[in-house]
Amino acid sequence: MQTDPRNEKGRDAHHGDPTHMQTGADCACAAADIPAPTRRLTPRRARLLAALLDGPKTREQLDRAAGTSNSPDVVMILRRDFGLVIDCEHIKATDRDGEPCRPGVYSLRESDRAKVNALLKGVHA
Numbered sequence: 001m002q003t004d005p006r007n008e009k010g011r012d013a014h015h016g017d018p019t020h021m022q023t024g025a026d027c028a029c030a031a032a033d034i035p036a037p038t039r040r041l042t043p044r045r046a047r048l049l050a051a052l053l054d055g056p057k058t059r060e061q062l063d064r065a066a067g068t069s070n071s072p073d074v075v076m077i078l079r080r081d082f083g084l085v086i087d088c089e090h091i092k093a094t095d096r097d098g099e100p101c102r103p104g105v106y107s108l109r110e111s112d113r114a115k116v117n118a119l120l121k122g123v124h125a
Helices: 011-015 028-033 043-053 059-066 071-082 110-120
Strands: 086-090 104-108
Touching (some): 043 059, 043 110, 059 071, 071 086, 104 110
Antiparallel strands (some): 086 104
């Protein structure tokens, strides 16, 4: 979405640079404007971690377990905010149309299992 840089809702108000003409809502740079995250283990994040403690899970399995439609985003937050190493292995598979695909399978590293158990103590999933 292009906006007029002279409009106070345009780039000038967003980043102070009138040559960039996207608003914060559709600007990839907007993430830089977001304050540092709080390290809070939400119920959704806790459910995802509990599922991973049971073993490797596909993205779809994590979506169902966590109650989200974008579990890779939840994984990214857990990696960033809690320093967890959550691996994603892309496996060979075939989709419902018979086409080859490479779905991700997420897993916890053994070295992080104790950290995850400590995070989940006191959190109700």
